[in-house]
Amino acid sequence: RCFARVARRCKEADGCNAAAERWYETSIAEACCSDCVNYYSKGAGKRAADEFQAAHGRCSAKDLTARLHLPLYVRCELPRCGKWRPLPPCSPLPDPASEWHCGLWEAAARAHGTRRSSGCCAAPEELPAAAATPPLREAALVGPCRDGDLVAVTMPREAGEMQAAVLDARLPWWELSAAERRLYHGTPLEPLPRRCLAIRNLLLLLWRRRRASGRISLQEARRSVNACGLHRIWLDGALPPVFHALRRLGLINFSAGPRLSLSVPTNERGRAAPPLRVVVVGAGIAGLAAARQLRMWGHRPLVLEAQKRIGGRVRTEELGGVPVDMGAMLLVGTVGNPLVALCEQLGCRLHALDRTQCPLYDGEELLDPLVDARAQALFDGFLEETQRLREKRVPKRKASLGISEGGRWEREELRINN
Numbered sequence: 001r002c003f004a005r006v007a008r009r010c011k012e013a014d015g016c017n018a019a020a021e022r023w024y025e026t027s028i029a030e031a032c033c034s035d036c037v038n039y040y041s042k043g044a045g046k047r048a049a050d051e052f053q054a055a056h057g058r059c060s061a062k063d064l065t066a067r068l069h070l071p072l073y074v075r076c077e078l079p080r081c082g083k084w085r086p087l088p089p090c091s092p093l094p095d096p097a098s099e100w101h102c103g104l105w106e107a108a109a110r111a112h113g114t115r116r117s118s119g120c121c122a123a124p125e126e127l128p129a130a131a132a133t134p135p136l137r138e139a140a141l142v143g144p145c146r147d148g149d150l151v152a153v154t155m156p157r158e159a160g161e162m163q164a165a166v167l168d169a170r171l172p173w174w175e176l177s178a179a180e181r182r183l184y185h186g187t188p189l190e191p192l193p194r195r196c197l198a199i200r201n202l203l204l205l206l207w208r209r210r211r212a213s214g215r216i217s218l219q220e221a222r223r224s225v226n227a228c229g230l231h232r233i234w235l236d237g238a239l240p241p242v243f244h245a246l247r248r249l250g251l252i253n254f255s256a257g258p259r260l261s262l263s264v265p266t267n268e269r270g271r272a273a274p275p276l277r278v279v280v281v282g283a284g285i286a287g288l289a290a291a292r293q294l295r296m297w298g299h300r301p302l303v304l305e306a307q308k309r310i311g312g313r314v315r316t317e318e319l320g321g322v323p324v325d326m327g328a329m330l331l332v333g334t335v336g337n338p339l340v341a342l343c344e345q346l347g348c349r350l351h352a353l354d355r356t357q358c359p360l361y362d363g364e365e366l367l368d369p370l371v372d373a374r375a376q377a378l379f380d381g382f383l384e385e386t387q388r389l390r391e392k393r394v395p396k397r398k399a400s401l402g403i404s405e406g407g408r409w410e411r412e413e414l415r416i417n418n
Contacts, residue, residue, distance in 0.1 A: 003229075004069040006045070007035035026066045027230045029128050037061045040068075052090075057157025066152075070229035073127075075222075075236065076102045081121040084131070084233055096223040131230050153202045153227050153235065162201050165208040169251050170336040173201055183245045189238055199225075199235055199242040207252040212344040214255030218243050250293055254338070255345055275299050284312020285328075330358070 001015035002023075010017040010033055020033035040049040040061055049064055059067070071086035074094060078101045085105035094100045102120035154162060166173035176184075176193055180200070184190050203221055210216045221243060225235050246252045276299045280291045283305035291301040309315075315326040331350070334340050343350055351361065360367045360375055367375070 002033045004032045004036035004065050007039045010035050024062045030229050032065050037065050056155045059156035066228050073232045083125045093226050096220050131233050153198045162205045165205040166201050169204050195238050199239050211341040214345050215253050283310035
């Protein structure tokens, strides 16, 4: 039976439109006929479609029909309840920062003109029988998918931002990566790649918006799923394992702040893994980040470093009372660079540079162009002299080792004419 029942022929048949040319399934228990989908292409339906797309972004006719007619299910968060309640179609998503309960559902229903029995949490749950049995027909869909194949978890206007957030994590938005597929292998989510993909994309979008704080919570993610119909119930059940998988891969909830909050991953049974003693070789930025992530997971890392300092290639020295960066003074590229998130968490101000110039800053102020030009000429002279000295060294020992081992070249080799 068609859930929309907005076209004349479908209304007359009470949703059992046998004359429809085609049926569109949004889930195993929700379908609409082609007459109702085509209704929004002309006349009064076209005006309603234009109003919706002007407010929420452009989408396909099938998605539009689902958004306008399927309810938005939300779950009561009060103890000993947890019932799913249907909000009217096109209802705004409840505030992710606040708790949702059955009393808000009853108030929303009355505002929409639908009477509900009193008692709020005592009212019976109104769900189709198929809600308890999520569909498994996604098993055949194992290849890359298109925009139309993805389960909608946000409003259409947020699709572009979501794709940018996934690419920012160096992942394809249209399919799961090999590392993700290995994590879901042998689990109930293995035959449901589309569902995992939709949730993963949503979590990365939320992380991009909240990464300056260093943390998104599972509860906040559950409240942010903006899917209509039964998909929201099925997505809620699959969200916790996908959330923990992204944490395990270090794609969300990593932080560079001074405060460290434990966030121990759990398995499918809800049990935390026992703490381990882990040796991390190297105290560069990768080693320190790995050690911090291990500490956040409740493990006990031991960082080994051969040099007398930490930081690896990140090194700043005082020359003549002026701090000079000896390496890692630029963030090359902001897309897919986790250091951008760390800079946001530390409150660092980033300055965009073009491809042709690399201006010098004194604090947050640009240097005088004449001083900058003199510094550039001096730097070019250093490079030329370094190349000349490098060619004179013994071939058995590369010149770069003198820096990588934390030392300096011999004083006579670094004597440069001013």
